[in-house]
Amino acid sequence: DSGVTQTPKHLITATGQRVTLRCSPRSGDLSVYWYQQSLDQGLQFLIQYYNGEERAKGNILERFSAQQFPDLHSELNLSSLELGDSALYFCASSVDGGADTQYFGPGTRLTVL
């Protein structure tokens, strides 16, 4: 158990819909990262937050947005969902948001029908 929690574990929805994925980092970690992993794909970095502020942006679509709240939990919002958005979404956290070790949550499996 990494100490990072993600909810929900599974999510099935339809095209065009909007969903919110939630992540709680390890106690003491200030930085949160979001990754997308499609079948047979590596980890696609989406976005990083540090202590409530956006720190780095990766290949995140305009239909996706995220935020980190004062209690340091984070939410990833996916809207106007398409079939191709079906994937595993991982949240990871680290202490200081630099090149330090990242601890991954169990992931949310999103299926768009």
Next chain:
Amino acid sequence: GQQVMQIPQYQHVQEGEDFTTYCNSSTTLSNIQWYKQRPGGHPVFLIQLVKSGEVKKQKRLTFQFGEAKKNSSLHITATQTTDVGTYFCAGGSNYKLTFGKGTLLTVNP
């Protein structure tokens, strides 16, 4: 931007054979980390290397960091079925960690 390339993408071995995955960075790294993702699981941190030429061992796993701090390797001796999964390297540079695409290892019993 920084790129971390990992090869091979896939590797299938017979149980008992050795396995090596390689990681190369376009820039000099401050550190290199290795993660393992079991099938159906999430990436789990294995180890971090920070010194030029550093070699670390974990049982049958040997991790090396190149002299120029731009490449790294993970070698597994005498693979077992429990070694199956995807191995990711992640290079640290400019206060940022960049993941390679991973090597998927399958082991035939």
